[in-house]
Amino acid sequence: MRSPAIEAFWRDFRAAGGPDHDAYEVVSFGDSPALADELAELVLAGRKRATAFLARDMAAGAETPTLGGHVVVVDGAGRPRLIWRTTELRIGPLISVDDAFAWDEGEGDRSRAHWLAEHRRYFARQAARDGFAMHDGIEVVFERFTVVWPPEAADR
DSSP, X not given: OOOHHHXXXXXXXXXXXXXXXXXXXXXXXXXXXXXXXXXXXXXXXXXXXXXXXXXXXXXXXXXXXXXXXXXXXXXXXXXXXXXXXXXEEEEEEGGGOOHHHHHHHTOTTOOHHHHHHHHHHXXXXXXXXXXXXXXXXXXXXXXXXXXXXXXXXXXX
16 A cells, blocks of 8 residues: 555665665555544654554554554545554453553543443444454454654654
């Protein structure tokens, strides 16, 4: 899903002292353009420094995050907005989310209860769409990151 705009965004990052390779993933948040925009804005504002997705998505051919790997985040229109570097990965059951991760994900009131309610709804939509059973034991990838581009949004 790389586009000329995404490649130019990456080249700007590299030229400003980024890595000397072109190994990166391209992702958008959520399951709608509006949610992609909302969550990208939370990252740019410095509130969101974690994300979660179903481990089964990796087996279905989705990109697999790597510790230290880079991710270009696009908004709902596919425009590149930021680049992060993955700093932590953990796979565990949905219900294993803790208070600190919910806080770092930065959504709603940042509580574990809110995180669970919203992610149960989100993953239930995915389950209905893709035809699998949703339950609290479903394996989730919990990913933390540091924003490295653009400079005004980068973690200091």
